[in-house]
Amino acid sequence: MLTAENPMGNSIExxxxxxxxxxxxxxYWVRILPKRFLGYRKSTIGGGTWIAKYEQHGSTPRREKVLGHESEIDSFEEADLRARAWFGELDAKSPDSHQATVADACQAYVDAMYRQARFKTGDDAARxxxxxxxATEFGQTQLSELSAPITQAWFDNLMTSAPADPERRRAARATANRKLASVRAALNHAYRALSWVSSDRGWTPVRPHGSLVKRDNPVKQRDAAFLAKPxxxxLLACLKPDLADFCRALxxxxxxPGEIAKLRVGDYNAATGELHVPFDTKVGGRTIIVSSQMRELVERCACARSVSAPLFARADGRVWTNDAWKRPFKRAVRKAELDPRVVPYCLRHTAITEFILAGIDSAIVAAWAGTSVRMIEQTYGHFRSETISRLVDRVSLL
Known part of the structure; x- marks a missing residue:
């Protein structure tokens, strides 16, 4: 990668x-995130040393850290992992949580998106x-002083110059909702991941504008989200091998999808058949017992690879991202002649539906999927009723 300090683009990967x-x-520096660099200093006596460099926004000075010698860290992937962990520690410490503002929370969220390789999300949110x-009064409000009325006033202000035309006003309300969603995501990150604020009462009560567009029939939406076995x-037959394995894992x-993308080879314990699913924005990490089919898939994908490598990687070894899978997945959907609304998340919905139809208890499914029993009952309750009816019919009472 070309940088001012690596003008010839010498690779260290x-x-x-x-x-x-x-x-x-x-x-020799390589930028791995905006204002975050991984460097390699070549020694005259052989080998070299890995170094991380952190350049934060504002007045925070540049910082560097020696990660270790190449004899200790023998791969770029492991050095990259250690550098990102250090960047995360620095981001969590700065600024002082007692003085952190809404703007600070927004910047920390953007940094987190870049660390997770969610570059489009980070770029859109940053803009x-x-x-x-x-630059607003809302942005300069300290998180410790943030209240729902302050957040509501900012949200309402987004619509002060909205057009009178109904269609254009509907579009403006949808845009305002997206802005609110991004701000809520940033504040939730500051609350849950960084502990910069003691509660989420300053923004949770603020609700987006009501229904803006005519929705499809819920039954039709549900039908589109569930894929029958054929x-x-x-779909899998129309995907390239690397994306097909990613979708099989789903x-x-x-x-x-984001959880599968974050998995590393070291997250799998071959001795116990357990897979540790790392931290997600919605829930904490969890450990699941994999099925025999999943075990076979994991062990094939993990074969002869370092513990820090992505478990389900792209053909070039890089981590899967939304930008990387979006277009090839859409092409496969068209080629397989499926409903165009099918997205990778539908595979999660399909799996949970099959678990429920198989009679697995809702609590077990919820723990496995990293969600709540309440959400399982709300979303899949109709399948649960069908399953209970079928199981009861097997019992001879008279």
Missing amino acids: SHPKRERLKPRRAP MFARYVK ERQR LLSGAR
Whole structure:
């Protein structure tokens, strides 16, 4: 990657390429996140040292940290993982949680999106925050002083210049809702992940504008989200091998796409058949017992790979992101002649539906899927009723 301190774009991502680098005092830097760099200082006596560099916004000075010698950290992937962990520690410590503002929470959220390789989400949020939050009185409000009326006033202000035309006003309300969703996500991150504020009362009561568009029939939406077995098989057959394995993992685990993307080889315990699903924005990490089919898939994908490598990686070894799977998945949906509304999340819905139809207890399904029993009952209650009826019919009472 070309940077001011690595003008020739010398790669440090593989051992053979690092071997060809000329020894020098200045590290060879690679940007792994905005204002976050991983460097490699080539030694004159062989090998080299991994270094992380942190350049934060505002007045925070640049910081560097020696991660370790190449003899201790033998792969770029492991060095990248350690650098990101350090960046996360620094982001959590700055600014002081007692003085953190809404704008600080928004910046921390953008940084978190970049660390998770959710670049489009981070870019979109950064642009919105810069225009509608950071320079406003709302943005400068300290989280400790934030209240629902303050957040509501900011949200209402987004509609002060809305057009009178009904269609254009509906579009403006939808845009305002998206801005509120981004701000809520940032504040929830500050509350849940960073502990910068003691409660979410300052924004949770603020609700988005009501129904803006005519929705499809709920039954039709549910039908589109569930894929029958022949449809699943057609879809998998139309996907390239790397994305097909990613989608098989969704079907066999019922996990969220983002959770599967975050899995590392080291998250799987071959001795016990347990898979640790890492922290997600909605729930904490959890450990699940995998099925025999999932075990076979995991062990095939993990074979001969380092513990820090992505468990379900793209063909080039990189982590799956929404931007990476979106287009090839859509092409496969068209080729398989499926409903165009089908997205990867539908595979999670399909898996949970099959678990419920198989008679697995809602509490077990909820724990497996990383959600609540209440949500399972609300979303899949109609399937639960069918399953109970079928099971009761098996019992001979008279």
